[in-house]
Amino acid sequence: MRRIFQINGEETECWLSHDGNRFILNTPDGxxxxxxxxxxxxxxHVLRTRGRVQDLRLAVGPDATFVHMNGRTYAIGRVDxxxxxxxxxxGAADDRIVAPMPGTVVSVNAKPGDHVREGQPLLDIESMxxxxxxxxxxxxVVAEIPFAAGDSFGLKATLALLAPEEx
Amino acid sequence: xxxxxxxxxxxxxxxxxxxxxxSERLExxxxxxxxxxxxxxxRDIDRLARQNKLGVRxxxxxxxDPGTPFLEFSTLAACREYDxxxxxxxxxxxxxxxxxxxxxxxxxxxxxxxGAWYPHTVKKIVxxxxxxxxxxxxxxxxxxxxxxxxxxxxxxxxxxYLGGRVFRNQVKLSQANIxxxxxVGGHCTAGGAYVPTLxxxxxxxxxxxxxxxxxxxxxxxxxxEEVGVQELGGAVMHTSVSGTGDYRAATxxxxxxxxxxxxxxxxxxxxxxxxxxxxxxxxxxxKELYGIIPKDRKTQFDMREVxxxxxxxxxxxxxxxxxxxxxxxxxxxxxxxxxxILANNGVLFNDSSLKAAHFMQLCNQNGTxxxxxxxxxxxxxxxxxxxxxxxxxxxKMLMAQGGSVVPKFTVIANASYGAGNYGMCGRAxxxxxxxxxxxxxxxxxxxxxxxxxxxxxxxxxxxxxxKKLSEEETAAIRDPVLEKFRRDVEAYTSTSELWDDGIxxxxxxxxxxxxxxxxxxxxxxxxxxxxxxxx
Numbered sequence: 188m189r190r191i192f193q194i195n196g197e198e199t200e201c202w203l204s205h206d207g208n209r210f211i212l213n214t215p216d217g218x219x220x221x222x223x224x225x226x227x228x229x230x231x232h233v234l235r236t237r238g239r240v241q242d243l244r245l246a247v248g249p250d251a252t253f254v255h256m257n258g259r260t261y262a263i264g265r266v267d268x269x270x271x272x273x274x275x276x277x278g279a280a281d282d283r284i285v286a287p288m289p290g291t292v293v294s295v296n297a298k299p300g301d302h303v304r305e306g307q308p309l310l311d312i313e314s315m316x317x318x319x320x321x322x323x324x325x326x327x328v329v330a331e332i333p334f335a336a337g338d339s340f341g342l343k344a345t346l347a348l349l350a351p352e353e354x
Numbered sequence: 355x356x357x358x359x360x361x362x363x364x365x366x367x368x369x370x371x372x373x374x375x376x377s378e379r380l381e382x383x384x385x386x387x388x389x390x391x392x393x394x395x396x397r398d399i400d401r402l403a404r405q406n407k408l409g410v411r412x413x414x415x416x417x418x419d420p421g422t423p424f425l426e427f428s429t430l431a432a433c434r435e436y437d438x439x440x441x442x443x444x445x446x447x448x449x450x451x452x453x454x455x456x457x458x459x460x461x462x463x464x465x466x467x468x469g470a471w472y473p474h475t476v477k478k479i480v481x482x483x484x485x486x487x488x489x490x491x492x493x494x495x496x497x498x499x500x501x502x503x504x505x506x507x508x509x510x511x512x513x514x515y516l517g518g519r520v521f522r523n524q525v526k527l528s529q530a531n532i533x534x535x536x537x538v539g540g541h542c543t544a545g546g547a548y549v550p551t552l553x554x555x556x557x558x559x560x561x562x563x564x565x566x567x568x569x570x571x572x573x574x575x576x577x578x579e580e581v582g583v584q585e586l587g588g589a590v591m592h593t594s595v596s597g598t599g600d601y602r603a604a605t606x607x608x609x610x611x612x613x614x615x616x617x618x619x620x621x622x623x624x625x626x627x628x629x630x631x632x633x634x635x636x637x638x639x640x641k642e643l644y645g646i647i648p649k650d651r652k653t654q655f656d657m658r659e660v661x662x663x664x665x666x667x668x669x670x671x672x673x674x675x676x677x678x679x680x681x682x683x684x685x686x687x688x689x690x691x692x693x694x695i696l697a698n699n700g701v702l703f704n705d706s707s708l709k710a711a712h713f714m715q716l717c718n719q720n721g722t723x724x725x726x727x728x729x730x731x732x733x734x735x736x737x738x739x740x741x742x743x744x745x746x747x748x749x750k751m752l753m754a755q756g757g758s759v760v761p762k763f764t765v766i767a768n769a770s771y772g773a774g775n776y777g778m779c780g781r782a783x784x785x786x787x788x789x790x791x792x793x794x795x796x797x798x799x800x801x802x803x804x805x806x807x808x809x810x811x812x813x814x815x816x817x818x819x820x821k822k823l824s825e826e827e828t829a830a831i832r833d834p835v836l837e838k839f840r841r842d843v844e845a846y847t848s849t850s851e852l853w854d855d856g857i858x859x860x861x862x863x864x865x866x867x868x869x870x871x872x873x874x875x876x877x878x879x880x881x882x883x884x885x886x887x888x889x
Contacts, residue, residue: 249637267356288701289736315701316731316771316800318652342738 191266198266212236282330284321284347290314292334297347301329309347310334321346355669355686358662360638362646375649376793380859383792387429387857390441394465402465407539407562408606410446410463413496416610417459417537422451424459425869427482427787427855432474434850440466443474443852447482449491449873453618456873458486461496464540468500471546473509476516477852483523488786489761490877492533492620493524494613495549497563498540517545524552535616537609538563538599541583550599555616557601557609558589565598625875628721629692636864637668643860651769651795657682657697657727660767664864666690673716674709681706683713685722689868694760697727697767701734702774707747710777711754711887718758718882723871726764726785730774731800746888751777756784757884761874763867764788766845766854770796781853787870789858790845796853797843805836 189202201214212221221236230244243256251264293311297303303323310332311320331348334340363369391411402409408416418424426448432440444466450459460482462469471479486493502510502517511517527534536542536550538558542565550556550565558565566587573579573586585591592599603609640663648655662668665686672684680700686693694717696710717724733739733748755762755777764778764785775796779785790796797804809832813823823831841847849857858866 270356288703288734289738313652315734316652316769316803317654317700318650319654319700342736 189268191268191271193264193266195261198271281324282327282349282351283345284309284324286312286340286342286344286346287319288314289341290339292336292338292340292346293318294336295332295334297323297329297332299329299331303327303329303349312340312346323347323349325349325352327352355667355671357637357668358658358670360659360662360668361656362642362659364642364645368648369645372647372649373645376644376647376860379792380644383857383859386433390429390433393441398465405540405562407464407498409465410461410496410498413461413537413539413606413610414446414450414459416607417494417496417613418450418452419454423865423869424448424450425787425866425873427485428478428849428852429856430846430849431478431852432472432850434847435474436472440472440474442466443472443478444469445475445478447478449485449869452494453614455617455620455622456491456876457617458482458489458491458493459496460493462499462540464498464500467503469498469540470500470503471510471517472503473506473516474850474852475503476510476520480515480519480523481852481855483520483527485786486532487523487526487530488784488877489873490530490532490623491873492617493527493535493553494617495534495536495553497536497538497542497546497549499542499546501541501543501546511545521545521548521552524549528552528554533620535613537613538565538589539606539609540564541566541569541587543567543569547587555600555613556598557603557612558592558599559603559606559609560589564588565592623876626878628723628875628879630690631666631687631692633690634667634669634687636663636665638662640664640861640864643863647768647791647793647860651793654700655729655768657699657729657767660727661686661695661697664688664867665693665695670695673713678703678706678709681710683709688725688864688871691868691871692722693725693871694722695725695727696778698730698774698778701731702748702751702777703734704739704742704744704747707733707744707751707777711747711750714751714754714758715882715884718754718760721760721879723761723763723874724758724779725867726762726779728764728766728770728775728778728780728794729768730771730778731769732772732774733777748773748777750887750889753885753887755779757882759880759882761786761871761877761879763870763874765858765863765867766790766794766796766848767860768794769800770794771799772797786874787855787866789856789863789866790848790854791860791863792845792857794845795843796845796848797839801836801839801843804839805832808835808839 191198191200204211209220212219219236224233226233230246232243232245234241234243243254246253251262254261290312293313295310297309305323305325307323308320309323311318327349330350429442431443444463446461446463448459449456460479534553536553536556538550539562542550544567547565547567564583564587570581570583570586573581589602593602601612603612643663646659661670665688670684670686680703682697682699684695686695733744762779762785781788812831845857848854
């Protein structure tokens with residue numbers, strides 16, 4: 188399985204395979220036969236690869252493995268490929284907050300002209316015995332909040348509008 | 355599998371307020387549970403000592419493997435019945451470990467009304483035996499009962515799921531090749547005599563144990579014959595003359611070590627194999643659940659935050675993360691067992707219902723047990739949704755859920771209203787175990803809605819009669835109804851009535867589910883098959 192590791196902050200893609208006789212470390216610069224044997228002190232190992240024999244010590248944690256070798260410690264973190272390779276760009280956040288279902292406004296916590304931060308509650312609505320807080324999708328300025336506390340609204344009604352983002 | 359990234363700020367005022375509210379509720383819950391388990395009037399404790407009997411908890415200690423968990427069911431059964439005078443419904447039930455084997459345990463609590471069977475006692479025993487049947491768990495009965503509580507005989511005896519069902523289930527267990535042992539540590543009179551006699555093995559404790567269809571007073575009244583307990587149905591008579599008893603034990607200690615020896619003689623059928631991963635504790639502390647569950651039930655919260663504090667490593671592979679978002683579906687592990695989780699993040703719409711149905715089919719196809727986390731106020735109502743066929747899509751969800759062949763488990767985490775309770779595997783839908791959190795509520799609708807509906811009917815009726823009601827008069831009608839409904843929807847009412855298998859401290863949910871899943875794997879998983887989906 189292809190994996191992504193972060194070694195002292197730098198990402199590298201590699202995976203381990205076995206050709207029936209030995210382990211092969213597949214890296215972007217080619218495949219290298221390798222062999223790791225436990226030796227001596229706790230965590231002590233001997234690594235044989237590319238004609239070299241290297242003593243090292245390993246400490247394995249839940250999120251990272253630490254390799255101590257030649258007087259230096261390397262932190263090797265595992266990076267989740269599904270997360271890493273997911274699109275970084277979620278698309279521009281919408282300016283409009285649309286009613287997810289018909290309901291009633293319980294309270295309004297912002298007014299036109301207010302500067303709001305992403306995640307800041309703009310208004311609370313109630314529908315089907317459940318109160319939901321609707322929050323700003325991005326940092327910005329409130330342009331419009333058409334409903335007041337106590338008002339009813341329909342599905343997909345615009346409940347709040349942010350002023351368009353200026354470039 | 356990726357870890358859920360919690361967005362919870364444990365230093366926020368909301369978190370702290372929720373935490374305080376839940377801690378208060380839990381303090382009450384643990385106090386009530388402790389009282390139901392251990393607090394008894396002195397005269398009842400004295401009577402047991404005089405009779406030379408151990409208490410039911412001491413008996414369980416002798417029976418169960420030391421240091422192993424005991425998943426006790428319905429500790430607060432009957433807490434709102436009989437003026438609270440029958441704690442735990444006078445019986446202890448649960449799943450425990452004996453000689454390394456998972457067994458179902460039914461033990462009369464003779465410190466409560468002499469272990470008499472009340473209507474809720476029968477309900478609790480029948481439920482336990484249903485659990486044994488569904489999960490193919492051997493049963494150990496610890497018998498010590500005064501018999502049916504006569505003033506309520508019609509609530510104990512005749513109906514389909516009353517007394518007869520206990521014995522019927524024992525027959526079905528035997529028929530299904532699921533072994534049973536009865537340890538007779540008190541009297542088994544009348545119907546109660548069938549518990550040990552329908553068990554494959556029974557052990558009678560000398561001096562205290564006895565089995566008879568009619569006890570000495572009844573015999574005297576019926577035929578005039580005068581006979582003592584020991585001659586009529588004691589350990590010596592039954593194990594050497596009638597063959598009704600199998601083993602005679604000189605002491606309670608000997609009786610339970612014999613029971614353990616018998617369990618170790620049984621063959622061990624292999625358990626069902628499902629996908630597993632290495633055991634991992636949740637990355638986020640389960641006790642943080644106290645600050646996540648809102649103090650006001652109407653406040654929305656993200657179920658992923660709950661899952662992050664229940665599943666192994668807080669890892670969750672979410673299925674269809676951008677579709678039908680009020681229904682969170684995905685895979686995780688609990689105690690290493692792979693499970694499919696369905697959790698409510700709002701009202702069920704058409705898309706969320708379809709997503710749930712689809713996901714359940716997926717889990718049935720690959721033999722993955724299902725866990726439901728309920729916080730559901732219902733399926734969406736209104737013209738728009740009826741036109742889109744919300745009732746039809748809800749029916750598909752029910753068809754997939756009710757037709758599931760994999761084991762199902764339900765946690766009522768907050769609200770459980772209306773048909774949402776059904777879709778999310780409420781009591782009627784054969785969850786192998788179903789637990790409630792202490793602040794959770796069950797009702798056809800919310801207490802406020804129900805009370806308003808009831809009060810409005812009454813008020814309109816009076817108005818038709820030409821009566822004009824003042825505000826006080828309206829309140830006088832509405833308030834008592836509201837109070838009654840608020841009480842009726844509480845978890846304590848549900849657990850009193852055995853609509854669940856017990857109230858849980860949310861932090862214990864992970865272990866209760868782990869044990870439940872492990873126990874369920876004693877039964878095979880069938881191939882998937884369904885009824886007709888209204889497409």
